[in-house]
Amino acid sequence: MVLSKTASDSDVSFHSTFASRYVRAPLPRFKMPEISIPKEAAYQIINDELMLDGNPRLNLASFVTTWMEPECDKLIMAAVNKNYVDMDEYPVTTELQNRCVNIIAHLFNAPLGDSETAIGVGTVGSSEAIMLAGLAFKRKWQNKRKAEGKPYDKPNIVTGANVQVCWEKFARYFEVELKEVKLRDGYYVMDPAKAVEMVDENTICVAAILGSTLNGEFEDVKLLNDLLIEKNKKTGWDTPIHVDAASGGFIAPFIYPELEWDFRLPLVKSINVSGHKYGLVYAGIGWVIWRSKEDLPEELIFHINYLGADQPTFTLNFSKGSSQVIAQYYQLIRLGYEGYRNIMENCRDNMLVLKQGLEKTGRFNIVSKDNGVPLVAFSLKDNSCHNEFEISEMLRRFGWIVPAYTMPPDAEHVTVLRVVIREDFSRTLAERLVLDIEKVLHELDTLPSKVSAKISVVEEKEKNGTTLVTKKSALETQREITTVWRKFVLERKKMNGVC
Amino acid sequence: MALSETTLDTDLSVHSTFASRYVRTSLPRFKIPDNSIPKEAAFQIINDELMLDGNPRLNLASFVTTWMEPECDKLIMASINKNYVDMDEYPVTTELQNRCVNMIAHLFNAPLGESEAAVGVGTVGSSEAIMLAGLAFKRKWQNRRKAEGKPYDKPNIVTGANVQVCWEKFARYFEVELKEVKLREDYYVMDPEKAVEMVDENTICVAAILGSTLNGEFEDVKRLNDLLAEKNKETGWDTPIHVDAASGGFIAPFLHPELEWDFRLPWVKSINVSGHKYGLVYAGIGWVIWRSKEDLPEELIFHINYLGADQPTFTLNFSKGSSQVIAQYYQLIRMGFQGYKNVMENCRDNMIVLKDSLEQTGRFNIVSKDVGVPLVAFSLKDSSQHNEFELSDMLRRYGWIVPAYTMPPDAQHVTVLRVVIREDFSRTLAERLVNDIQKVLQELDALPSKPKVSICGDDNKVVVKKTALETQREVTTVWRKFVMERKKMNGVC
Numbered sequence: 001m002v003l004s005k006t007a008s009d010s011d012v013s014f015h016s017t018f019a020s021r022y023v024r025a026p027l028p029r030f031k032m033p034e035i036s037i038p039k040e041a042a043y044q045i046i047n048d049e050l051m052l053d054g055n056p057r058l059n060l061a062s063f064v065t066t067w068m069e070p071e072c073d074k075l076i077m078a079a080v081n082k083n084y085v086d087m088d089e090y091p092v093t094t095e096l097q098n099r100c101v102n103i104i105a106h107l108f109n110a111p112l113g114d115s116e117t118a119i120g121v122g123t124v125g126s127s128e129a130i131m132l133a134g135l136a137f138k139r140k141w142q143n144k145r146k147a148e149g150k151p152y153d154k155p156n157i158v159t160g161a162n163v164q165v166c167w168e169k170f171a172r173y174f175e176v177e178l179k180e181v182k183l184r185d186g187y188y189v190m191d192p193a194k195a196v197e198m199v200d201e202n203t204i205c206v207a208a209i210l211g212s213t214l215n216g217e218f219e220d221v222k223l224l225n226d227l228l229i230e231k232n233k234k235t236g237w238d239t240p241i242h243v244d245a246a247s248g249g250f251i252a253p254f255i256y257p258e259l260e261w262d263f264r265l266p267l268v269k270s271i272n273v274s275g276h277k278y279g280l281v282y283a284g285i286g287w288v289i290w291r292s293k294e295d296l297p298e299e300l301i302f303h304i305n306y307l308g309a310d311q312p313t314f315t316l317n318f319s320k321g322s323s324q325v326i327a328q329y330y331q332l333i334r335l336g337y338e339g340y341r342n343i344m345e346n347c348r349d350n351m352l353v354l355k356q357g358l359e360k361t362g363r364f365n366i367v368s369k370d371n372g373v374p375l376v377a378f379s380l381k382d383n384s385c386h387n388e389f390e391i392s393e394m395l396r397r398f399g400w401i402v403p404a405y406t407m408p409p410d411a412e413h414v415t416v417l418r419v420v421i422r423e424d425f426s427r428t429l430a431e432r433l434v435l436d437i438e439k440v441l442h443e444l445d446t447l448p449s450k451v452s453a454k455i456s457v458v459e460e461k462e463k464n465g466t467t468l469v470t471k472k473s474a475l476e477t478q479r480e481i482t483t484v485w486r487k488f489v490l491e492r493k494k495m496n497g498v499c
Numbered sequence: 500m501a502l503s504e505t506t507l508d509t510d511l512s513v514h515s516t517f518a519s520r521y522v523r524t525s526l527p528r529f530k531i532p533d534n535s536i537p538k539e540a541a542f543q544i545i546n547d548e549l550m551l552d553g554n555p556r557l558n559l560a561s562f563v564t565t566w567m568e569p570e571c572d573k574l575i576m577a578s579i580n581k582n583y584v585d586m587d588e589y590p591v592t593t594e595l596q597n598r599c600v601n602m603i604a605h606l607f608n609a610p611l612g613e614s615e616a617a618v619g620v621g622t623v624g625s626s627e628a629i630m631l632a633g634l635a636f637k638r639k640w641q642n643r644r645k646a647e648g649k650p651y652d653k654p655n656i657v658t659g660a661n662v663q664v665c666w667e668k669f670a671r672y673f674e675v676e677l678k679e680v681k682l683r684e685d686y687y688v689m690d691p692e693k694a695v696e697m698v699d700e701n702t703i704c705v706a707a708i709l710g711s712t713l714n715g716e717f718e719d720v721k722r723l724n725d726l727l728a729e730k731n732k733e734t735g736w737d738t739p740i741h742v743d744a745a746s747g748g749f750i751a752p753f754l755h756p757e758l759e760w761d762f763r764l765p766w767v768k769s770i771n772v773s774g775h776k777y778g779l780v781y782a783g784i785g786w787v788i789w790r791s792k793e794d795l796p797e798e799l800i801f802h803i804n805y806l807g808a809d810q811p812t813f814t815l816n817f818s819k820g821s822s823q824v825i826a827q828y829y830q831l832i833r834m835g836f837q838g839y840k841n842v843m844e845n846c847r848d849n850m851i852v853l854k855d856s857l858e859q860t861g862r863f864n865i866v867s868k869d870v871g872v873p874l875v876a877f878s879l880k881d882s883s884q885h886n887e888f889e890l891s892d893m894l895r896r897y898g899w900i901v902p903a904y905t906m907p908p909d910a911q912h913v914t915v916l917r918v919v920i921r922e923d924f925s926r927t928l929a930e931r932l933v934n935d936i937q938k939v940l941q942e943l944d945a946l947p948s949k950p951k952v953s954i955c956g957d958d959n960k961v962v963v964k965k966t967a968l969e970t971q972r973e974v975t976t977v978w979r980k981f982v983m984e985r986k987k988m989n990g991v992c
Contacts, residue, residue, distance in 0.1 A: 030601045030614065033835040042833035043570035046825065047577070049595075054588040056580045064582040064818055071542035077576060078546070081555045083563040083775075083782040089553040089900050096548075102529045115529065124623050127817040135672055153652070165803045166817055172799070173634055173815070174673070276582075276818060283582040284783075284820040300671070304664045316672070316815055318626040318665055319563055319775060321783040321823075326545065334541035336532040401588050 017044045054401050060419045060433075061403040063247055063277040063373070067424040072330050075323075076282070082322040085313070093322045096329045097122045100275075103332050105289045107253050108245075108262040108271055119296055120289035121315055122275075122325050126246040127166040128316050129272035129288035133242050134170045134204070136270065136290065139297045141204040144238075150201075158198045159207040160190025161408045162214050164246070167207060176204065182410045188367070189217050192224040196231050205240050205269070210248030210261055214407060215416070216373030218248055218261065225265040232267075240269040240295075247373045249273030250280070254341040255348060256371065269295045275328045278373075280335070280343070280423055285324035343423050347374035350430045351421045357434035363441060367416050374421040379414060385449035388415045394440045400433060516543045553900050559918045559932075560902040562746055562776040562872070566923040571829050574822075575781070581821040584812070592821045595828045596621045599774075602831050604788045606752050607744075607761040607770055618795055619788035620814055621774075621824050625745040626665035627815050628771035628787035632741050633669045633703075635769065635789065638796045640703040649700075657697045658706040659689025660907045661713050663745070666706060675703065681909045687866070688716050691723040695730050704739050704768070709747030709760055713906060714915070715872030717747055717760065724764040731766070739768040739794075746872045748772030749779070753840040754847060755870065768794045774827045777872075779834075779842065779922055784823035842922050846873035849929050850920045856933040862940060866915050873920040878913060884948040887914045893939045899932060 017023070022041035027049070056066040068076075079093070087094040098117065105118030112118055123129045138155055145152035156177035159167055163180070171178035181194045189212050199206060206228060208219045221243055232238055243261060245252070250273060252259050262271060268291065275285035290296045301314045335343070351374040358364045358378055368377040380388055388404035395402050407414045419433065516522070521540035526548070555565040567575075578592070586593040597616065604617030611617055622628045637654055644651035655676035658666055662679070670677035680693045688711050698705060705727060707718045720742055731737055742760060744751070749772060751758050761770060767790065774784035789795045800813045834842070850873040857863050857877055867876040879887055887903040894901050906913045918932065 027598075027832060028602070029598045031605045032602045032831055034837060036835045036838035037833060039568050039570045039833055042829055043574060045832075046574060046595075046829055049591050050574075050578065050825070053581070053591045054585075056582075056588075059585065059588050061588065062582055062585055066580040068580075069538050071538045073576065073579075075542060075545060075549075076579065077572065079549070080572070080575065080781050081565040081567075082552070083555075083561055086553075086558065086561055088902075089555075089558050089560065092548050092552045096545075099526075099528045103527065103531045106530045124816045125818045128815060131815065165801060165812075169801060169815070172801075274818070282579050282820060283818050302664060302668060302671075313664075316627060316630065316668070317623045319624045319773070319782050321781060321820075324820075326549070330541055330545055332531055333526060333544075334536060334538055336535045338533060339535035340531075403587075 017041050055399065057424060058399050059401045060425070061401055063274070063420050063422070064283045065276055065280050066282075066422065068280070068282060068327065068331075069334075072327050072334075075326050075330055077323075079323045079326050080321060084320050084322040084325060085318050090322065093325065097325045100325065100328050100332060101287065101289065104249075104273065104287050108249070108289060110263045110289060110291060118289060119291075119293055120287060122328075123286040123288060123315060124284055124317050124320060125276065125286040126164075126244070126272050126274045127169065127286075129274075129286040130166050130242075130244060131170050131174070131316060132314060133270040133272055133288050133290075134174060134176065135300060136296050137204040137240065137242065138174065138176060139300055140295070143297065154202050155204045156200070156202050157205055157207060158195050158203055160195070160209065160212075160219070161410075162189055162212045163207065163209065164213050164244070167244070177202075179203075183408060185411050185414065188212065188215050188407060188411065189219045192220055192227055195224060196227040199228070199231060199237070199239050201235070201237055203237070203239050205242050207242045207244055208261075210243055210245040210252060211373040213247075214405075214418075215368040215377040216247070216375040217369050218252065218256075218259070218372050221261040221268070222265060225267050228267055239267075241265070241267045243268055243271045245271050246274040246286070247277050250278035250340065251344050251373060254337070254344045263291055275324065278344070279328060280331050280340075281324055281327045284321070285328055344374070347421045347423065347425070350374070350425060350427055351376055353427060354419060354421065354430045354434065357431065358437070361434075361438060361441065367414075368418075375418060376421070377416045377418045379416045383415070386444045386447070388417050390444060391437070391440055392417060394443060395436060398436045398439075400436060516540050554898065556923060557898050558900045559924070560900055562773070562919050562921070563782045564775055564779050565781075565921065567779070567781060567826065567830075568833075571826050571833075574825050574829055576822075578821045578825050583819050583821040583824060584817050589821065592824065596824045599824065599827050599831060600786065600788065603748075603772065603786050607748070607788060609762045609788060609790060617788060618790075618792055619786060621827075622771075622785040622787060622814060623783055623816050623819060624775065624785040625663075625743070625771050625773045626668065626785075628773075628785040629665050629741075629743060630669050630673070630815060631813060632769040632771055632787050632789075633673060633675065634799060635795050636703040636739065636741065637673065637675060638799055639794070642796065653701050654703045655699070655701050656704055656706060657694050657702055659694070659708065659711075659718070660909075661688055661711045662706065662708065663712050663743070666743075676701075678702075682907060684910050684913065687711065687714050687906060687910065688718045691719055691726055694723060695726040698727070698730060698736070698738050700734070700736055702736070702738050704741050706741045706743055707760075709742055709744040709751060710872040712746075713917075714867040714876040715746070715874040716868050717751065717755075717758070717871050720760040720767070721764060724766045727766055738766075740764070740766045742767055742770045744770050745773040745785075746776050749777035749839065750843050750872060753836070753843045762790055774823065777843070778827060779830050779839075780823055780826045783820070784827055843873070846920045846922065846924075849873070849924060849926055850875055852926060853918060853920070853929045853933065856930070857936070860933075860937060860940065866913075867917075874917060875920070876915045876917045878915045882914065885943045885946070887916050889943060890936075890939055891916060893942060894935060897935045897939075899935060 017040050020041055022037050027045060082090055082093060101120040102118045105112060105120055110118055141155060142152045156179050157171060158179045161180040161183050168178060179198050181190045181198060190208065195206055208221045208224055210218050225241060228239060228241065249271065252261060262268060270288060270290045272286060272288045275281045275287055276283045301312050303312050355366055355376050359366060363381055364378040365381055366378050368375055392402050392404040402417055402419055404415055404417045406412050516539050519540055521536050526544060581589055581592060600619040601617045604611060604619055609617055640654060641651045655678050656670060657678045660679040660682050667677060678697050680689045680697060694705055707720045707723050709717050724740060727738060727740060751760060761767060769787060769789045771785060771787045774780045774786055775782045800811050802811050854865055854875050858865060862880055863877040864880055865877050867874055891901050891903040901916055901918055903914055903916045905911050
């Protein structure tokens with residue numbers, strides 16, 4: 001009989017997490033650790049590291065949804081272990097996706113009969129959606145050229161220089177040339193007339209954006225459609241339009257229903273929208289809708305015998321979670337048309353409050369329009385002493401993440417700060433942000449500018465050519481001044497009594 | 500002064516969900532509803548519909564993880580509102596992804612220095628990972644051909660016919676020809692010799708699978724490497740290998756560390772693995788690792804000024820959730836090498852229990868091997884009366900989802916049933932499954948096989964003959980009653 005050994009160390013699970021040895025050792029970074037650690041320790045350590053990430057809700061840079069109702073969170077957690085692609089095993093989840101596609105297609109006025117199912121699919125985001133739409137256009141154009149006996153090796157796509165990076169990815173990965181219509185000062189979207197000029201026989205489609213990333217503006221899709229119809233009549237090329245409505249697709253139908261940008265325009269053949277932007281779902285869901293079956297070449301659709309049943313699939317990704325699809329359906333039926341409209345109106349009103357607050361400071365030019373995605377893009381009237389990047393950095397100290405970036409060619413000299421108004425950005429937060437921006441402006445005004453400090457030091461050195469005077473470097477001087485003023489400002493802050 | 504109106508209807512939020520009018524109307528299917536509904540009603544209605552989905556944990560068809568520890572669920576929920584791509588805003592999450600890439604690269608014996616960062620990226624799954632790897636090969640090959648002044652418009656890729664569908668997608672979407680090595684009976688993976696034969700100057704790479712979807716077998720990557728090294732010496736084409744280790748990548752290092760399949764073989768230039776299979780994370784995460792910087796053409800990497808900071812990106816997807824990346828890191832440090840090894844050994848042991856019990860019934864041929872992904876693929880010895888599809892259908896009644904499918908060419912006459920052993924498939928469930936399979940076999944034995952078309956003998960009389968379907972229905976109903984009575988006597992707990 002083998003005697004059992006008594007363990008002399010007390011069971012490690014007795015120790016509280018922060019009393020255990022697991023918080024004494026640094027987390028591995030290059031190689032997998034040899035031994036396991038208790039789950040509580042693993043959870044705590046990772047949770048603590050993640051505390052140093054930015055707060056998603058204060059991330060004013062992003063369009064992507066950062067808050068959903070707790071009921072929806074429950075549905076999301078319950079579905080987190082469902083692999084979306086197992087259509088045969090999860091027929092209801094598949095059905096919910098189809099319903100979302102139908103609902104969104106009708107929202108975009110797709111020419112469908114009463115019980116006719118729409119052509120579309122759920123994707124992981126607008127990037128995948130755009131790649132699928134682009135693939136469909138490319139294949140359609142290739143087939144047409146083959147039938148005409150013409151060369152089909154140099155496809156191109158016409159867009160504005162303000163396109164989001166996923167169009168450039170599509171162009172580079174799928175070997176399509178990207179012909180960009182350059183911007184100019186004061187006009188930061190694609191000019192329809194210039195775009196139509198650039199269309200040639202190798203153009204697979206013209207891509208218009210409803211809600212430019214840079215300043216939220218809606219491009220004039222109707223004008224593009226009308227001009228392109230004229231050109232198509234002359235050339236017979238039948239060049240179609242794709243609308244990248246990643247942001248605008250869930251805004252325009254609710255607060256600008258009379259704006260014609262969707263399938264009401266005959267040349268628009270496909271539209272993509274991000275469910276995770278103003279579709280009000282967490283990151284990880286997008287939608288692409290085609291006008292009709294003819295616009296999606298059958299040869300791109302795979303019918304596979306996966307896990308025993310026939311499944312038609314036209315996506316780049318295969319296995320993925322089901323949570324976001326269910327969450328999208330939840331939002332569509334929970335909010336309904338009236339709910340979405342209320343939210344978009346709130347966003348627009350809060351955007352106006354923020355815009356007016358900024359205009360009142362008298363220091364900013366507002367670059368964004370009132371009509372469009374509810375965001376405020378603004379630049380300094382005078383950025384000779386301090387620029388927008390410094391404002392962005394100082395705002396981080398207050399917790400706000402407000403990015404600054406330069407415009408694409410040919411407007412690279414313009415730098416803007418951008419605040420996106422999401423559903424969870426309330427009036428109170430808007431007013432607080434304006435206050436904090438004013439504080440930052442005060443601080444910056446008292447600081448010397450980085451440029452002028454350098455010049456003064458050089459002059460000094462030239463004067464004292466012979467004597468050895470240890471002069472403080474520009475950096476040291478600046479640091480010294482900053483420290484003095486920071487003390488001064490902090491004392492002033494205490495007197496203001498921020499609640 | 501305006502008088503306030505008194506409302507006559509009680510406030511709708513007072514009604515319990517199932518007493519409210521929202522459960523009286525059917526959910527919209529084509530158009531967005533005009534009005535909002537309360538969130539409790541929305542939750543309940545959707546939740547109830549989803550009850551009719553299959554139970555993910557009883558889905559024995561899938562390799563994808565269906566259970567994680569509650570602590571990890573907490574981390575997942577906490578990060579669900581983080582958009583992974585905002586690298587500047589969430590530097591820790593980005594750092595966690597990089598650590599995962601390093602750890603997995605070392606697991607695959609990538610030739611890295613002590614603190615050298617590995618070249619790789621997290622993806623939404625192996626599909627995206629394979630497309631990225633394929634793109635890198637295609638671009639490298641094109642650049643080389645251009646430099647040599649040769650045509651580069653007909654790239655192809657050599658794989659076995661047992662490849663998962665994402666390779667066919669890659670081929671079709673990225674305009675690469677797919678040259679498949681056909682299977683044959685009893686040999687359901689890619690034959691290395693035949694594969695190397697098919698390699699020509701337009702081949703951008705040869706793709707080997709570690710863990711075939713069909714029967715879980717590991718392909719002989721070492722043999723492929725050796726044969727290809729010889730051919731490359733003769734031809735000078737330098738054709739590389741990609742290993743699709745979607746399933747096997749998190750099994751082989753723990754159960755078969757001596758098996759050489761990864762970067763230890765010099766011609767293996769990139770590997771993909773699914774974090775959401777035996778990486779033990781929920782659906783939505785994959786990894787692709789390149790051997791070195793040279794294997795990933797710089798021109799494919801985008802440096803973008805998104806939201807104000809420079810971010811290098813080489814993925815197809817852009818915005819996506821951060822939860823799965825954090826969950827993968829949790830698993831890597833929570834389990835460590837020893838933990839993964841224990842889990843994989845458990846899976847293998849349960850697989851052997853299932854396999855032995857099925858063999859004991861005497862009715863099945865086991866098509867899967869012992870070495871490979873822990874799954875059991877089996878077909879009926881005698882499928883003349885009833886076939887595997889009927890078995891699969893009947894098992895559904897017990898709650899089990901066990902798919903049946905035919906092999907790809909040239910073995911289409913073989914049908915198999917497949918049970919995948921995941922981490923959460925315990926010994927108890929394995930024994931219960933065998934029990935239920937035996938019950939189903941008994942039921943099927945008692946049923947007649949599907950009737951052939953009946954020939955009417957008497958031409959003169961008009962006899963209303965029951966159709967084959969009606970007859971079958973009648974018979975099935977009788978037997979089902981009989982079986983249900985027998986079931987009650989068995990006292991299932």
